[in-house]
Amino acid sequence: MSEQISSSEPSPVAVLKDALHNFEKVALSFSGAEDVVLIDMASHLVEKLSVFSLDTGRLHPETLRFIDRVRQHYATSLELTLDLLVPEPVALEKLVREKGLFSFYEDGHEECCHIRKVAPLRRHLTGFDAWITGQRRDQSPSRTQVPQRQIDAGFSTARRQLVKFNPLAAWKSADVWDYIRDNDVPYNELHDRGFISIGCEPCTRAVRPNEHERAGRWWWEESTHLECGIHLMNLDQEPDQTNDSGG
Numbered sequence: 001m002s003e004q005i006s007s008s009e010p011s012p013v014a015v016l017k018d019a020l021h022n023f024e025k026v027a028l029s030f031s032g033a034e035d036v037v038l039i040d041m042a043s044h045l046v047e048k049l050s051v052f053s054l055d056t057g058r059l060h061p062e063t064l065r066f067i068d069r070v071r072q073h074y075a076t077s078l079e080l081t082l083d084l085l086v087p088e089p090v091a092l093e094k095l096v097r098e099k100g101l102f103s104f105y106e107d108g109h110e111e112c113c114h115i116r117k118v119a120p121l122r123r124h125l126t127g128f129d130a131w132i133t134g135q136r137r138d139q140s141p142s143r144t145q146v147p148q149r150q151i152d153a154g155f156s157t158a159r160r161q162l163v164k165f166n167p168l169a170a171w172k173s174a175d176v177w178d179y180i181r182d183n184d185v186p187y188n189e190l191h192d193r194g195f196i197s198i199g200c201e202p203c204t205r206a207v208r209p210n211e212h213e214r215a216g217r218w219w220w221e222e223s224t225h226l227e228c229g230i231h232l233m234n235l236d237q238e239p240d241q242t243n244d245s246g247g
């Protein structure tokens with residue numbers, strides 16, 4: 001594994017080690033995009049890995065094929081559990097029956113993202129003490145303060161504190177792509193067609209030169225509004241300094 005380091009902060013591998021070695025119940029979130037590098041790094045650190053993807057029902061077919069390719073690719077080096085989290089059917093049916101399949105173009109993405117992403121994630125995370133995401137500070141103006149480790153204010157409960165690790169926080173997009181090339185990591189073919197940030201098909205488009213990568217998400221809404229709700233509660237939060245590594 002060859003790893004570029006672009007800051008004085010702990011490397012992504014060091015942050016991953018903290019998460020994977022100190023927490024028994026830890027899940028890695030995989031969006032079907034360049035965060036695949038985290039699975040590759042983890043494959044050198046542990047023998048078993050619990051990964052999940054949010055199968056919103058609106059992903060590009062290329063992304064679904066890529067998720068399955070990743071499952072097969074790492075199955076030889078890792079005992080990989082890859083859960084696809086689907087929306088709760090009653091809530092989804094109600095939304096579609098009442099508002100159709102593209103209501104987010106009319107009244108914003110929150111309602112649909114909540115049903116297809118946030119609620120399934122909340123359910124899944126109740127089984128874990130920590131989770132790992134591919135968030136980076138350079139992805140969007142809303143993510144410039146993302147720490148490498150934090151208490152998850154959005155998904156912790158009164159009875160259970162959830163720690164969130166963002167190992168790639170200090171990396172730039174170029175660092176990620178150097179890692180993919182240097183380590184021959186598989187990647188989503190949509191990246192070769194101008195997609196940088198990859199999400200649901202109706203809400204993602206290729207970006208133009210010099211546009212911010214999240215400009216390709218929910219482009220019909222305010223540029224300050226380009227988060228789906230999964231990370232929103234944590235974006236202005238201080239890093240977790242406790243480093244108690246419980247779990």
Ligand code: SF4
Nearest residue numbers: 109112113116200203
């Ligand atoms: S990104 Fe778009 S299609 Fe996907 S859950 Fe959010 S609003 Fe719905």
